[in-house]
Amino acid sequence: xxxxxxxxxxxxxxxxxxxxxxxxxxxxxxxxxxxxxxxxxxxxxxxxxxxxxxxxxxxxxxxxxxxxxxxxxxxxxxxxxxxxxxxxxxxxxxxxxxxxxxxxxxxxxxxxxxxxxxxxxxxxxxxxxxxxxxxxxxxxxxxxxxxxxxxxxxxxxxxxxxxxxxxxxxxxxxxxxxxxxxxxxxxxxxxxxxxxxxxxxxxxxx
Ligand code: ITT
Numbered sequence: 001x002x003x004x005x006x007x008x009x010x011x012x013x014x015x016x017x018x019x020x021x022x023x024x025x026x027x028x029x030x031x032x033x034x035x036x037x038x039x040x041x042x043x044x045x046x047x048x049x050x051x052x053x054x055x056x057x058x059x060x061x062x063x064x065x066x067x068x069x070x071x072x073x074x075x076x077x078x079x080x081x082x083x084x085x086x087x088x089x090x091x092x093x094x095x096x097x098x099x100x101x102x103x104x105x106x107x108x109x110x111x112x113x114x115x116x117x118x119x120x121x122x123x124x125x126x127x128x129x130x131x132x133x134x135x136x137x138x139x140x141x142x143x144x145x146x147x148x149x150x151x152x153x154x155x156x157x158x159x160x161x162x163x164x165x166x167x168x169x170x171x172x173x174x175x176x177x178x179x180x181x182x183x184x185x186x187x188x189x190x191x192x193x194x195x196x197x198x199x200x201x202x203x204x205x206x
Contacts, residue, residue, distance in 0.1 A: 002142055002202065003136070003140055003142060003202065004201075004202050004203075004204060005134065005203055005204075007032070009032065009035065009069055010027070010032050010035070010070055011034075011040065011042075011064070011069050011071040011072070012027075012034055013037045013059045013060050013071040013072060014059070014073065014074060015038050015044050016092075017162070018161065018162025018163065019076070020038075021182070022182075022189070022191050026186070026191070026192060026195045030205065037071075040063075042062070042067065043066075045058050045059055045062040052076065052129055053143055055075040056074065056075035056131040056132065057135070058073075059071075059075065060134065060141060061133075061135045061141065068137050069137065070134060070137070071134070071135050072132060072134050073135070075089070075131045075133075076091070076130040077089055077091030078108075078128050078129075078163075080108060080125075082115060083108070086111075087108070088129075091104075091164065101162075101163050108167065109167070112152070119154045124153075125151060126150055127148060127150065127190070128164075128190040129190055130145070130147075130189070130190040130191040130193070131144070131145040132144050132195060134202055144201070145194060146190050146193035146196075146197060148170055148189050148190035149170070150169050150171050151168075152167050153167050153176060154167075155167075157175075157179050158180070160179065160181060161177045161178050161180075161182070165178040
């Protein structure tokens with residue numbers, strides 16, 4: 001049976017500032033005090049699983065165990081159809097230790113162009129995926145996953161968002177996530193869709 005969240009405090013188990021801002025916005029309507037893994041000085045656990053679910057569980061349970069509080073983790077990434085789902089769970093790794101997404105976006109575009117002869121001829125369909133895991137210190141967890149489909153563009157556009165946002169145009173829109181203002185991205189993103197599922201299951205509004 002699923003468990004509802006009733007505690008006064010929640011750890012947002014991420015060290016990614018872009019995600020943290022989006023998760024804070026999503027949780028803004030709930031009467032809960034949020035503290036980030038970074039604020040608590042929690043170490044970043046190694047993400048050793050090959051699935052979004054597996055890595056979301058690692059992060060949420062590590063933070064819940066270390067803090068003694070419920071913890072919410074997001075494992076996410078961009079899956080490109082023309083690259084057989086890459087970078088997928090390795091989306092952060094493609095940016096290297098410096099977390100520089102300029103070269104990571106360039107690699108996506110380059111690999112598509114190499115595989116299809118040119119970027120224009122490539123299968124440019126992609127989807128962002130977000131898996132959210134809400135874990136409690138006693139080991140219980142709730143897990144949800146959602147996607148946001150779209151198309152890739154060759155040249156990055158827009159200063160907003162984070163990660164691969166500047167090369168991703170969500171279906172039904174003309175702007176990249178990097179060009180949209182944060183509220184617009186938050187209205188339709190994979191993370192918002194996943195949070196909607198978690199909300200129905202676990203969160204009671206104020
Ligand atoms: P934490 O594990 O500390 O949460 P992380 O950045 O390492 O931070 P992931 O392992 O889940 O997180 O990696 C996901 C990567 O996928 C992330 O670094 C981004 O580059 C990319 N990504 C995920 N959601 C995204 C979004 O909404 N917009 C752009 N890129 C996104």
